[in-house]
Amino acid sequence: MLVESIMTKNIQTLPPDATIAEALQLLQQHHIRHIPITNEKNHVIGIVSDRDIRDASPSVFSKAAVQSELQHELQSIMSQPVITIHPLDFVEEIASIFYEKEFACLPVVSNNELIGIVTEKDMLHTLIQLTGTNVQSSHIELKVPHRPGILPEVTAIFGKHKTNITSVLVYPYHDDPNYKILVFRIQTMNPVPVIEDLRKAGYxxxxxxxxAGPTR
Incomplete structure (x- = not known):
């Protein structure tokens, strides 16, 4: 899956000389948590989050300082430089950036221009789609030998029962390189016949x- 298929294209941006007050208004108006800061060429030069704005805003108890502090420019609080991603990057690969850098969003750039943004929420929604948990289905996990051809062998059993597979995931089995875990989500009202045949096949x-299967 590519970044361009999950990114948000309607992006709210501000220039570096915009004020904290303007950013606060934009966050509240559009119910967003991050604002890319761009120059006149639509190049990303910084980013501010709702936390940055909150930390830079005066206390509600300091009424005298409210107006002056809210007029500070965003370039004084924005995070820079900004790590960006490309629309043709793989979602599975940029997930590691979110994890390792602990980012909450990543701007999407093509030809040095901002064209989208991907947030943690976008990533979680994509994970739900990839795992098939967004559709009603039965969950099956198998421990199988890690060897060529094992996946079509297992899926042949689902095919025998004309069962629709909505998602397949492959995980390592602990630290044992000789085995893998296959995780299937299948659309069937009664998964028992499939499960019985998987057991009979030795998985x-x-x-x-x-x-257990039905008593005979």
Whole structure:
């Protein structure tokens, strides 16, 4: 999945000489948490967050200082330089930037111009879509040998039951390189026949690991 498919294109920006008061108004008006700071060429030169604005705003108990402090320019509080991403970057790869840098948003830049923004919320929504938890489905986890051809072998069992697979994830099995965990979400009213056949094929079910087949 590419960044361009999840980024927000309607971006609220401000120039570096805009005031804290203007930024505060923009945050409240559009219910956003980050404002990219751009120059006249639409190049990203900084970014401010709602926390930056809150920290720079005067206390409600200091009424005399309110007006003067709110007139400070954003270039005095913005974060810079700004790490940016490209619309053709893979979402799975930029997730590591969010994690390692503990960022809450990343501006999207093409030809040095700002064209979008990706936030933590966008990433979480994408994770929900990738894992298939946004649709009604049954969850199955298998421990399988880590060898070529294992995935089509397992999915053939789902195909035998004409079961629609909504998502497939592959995880390492602890620190053992000889095994992998396959996580499936399937659309079926009754997953028991599929589960029974997976067991018969010799696969170890991690979830559901308690479901027994019907008594005979």
């Amino acid at each position: 170890e079910l991690l979830w559901p690991n308690h479901m």
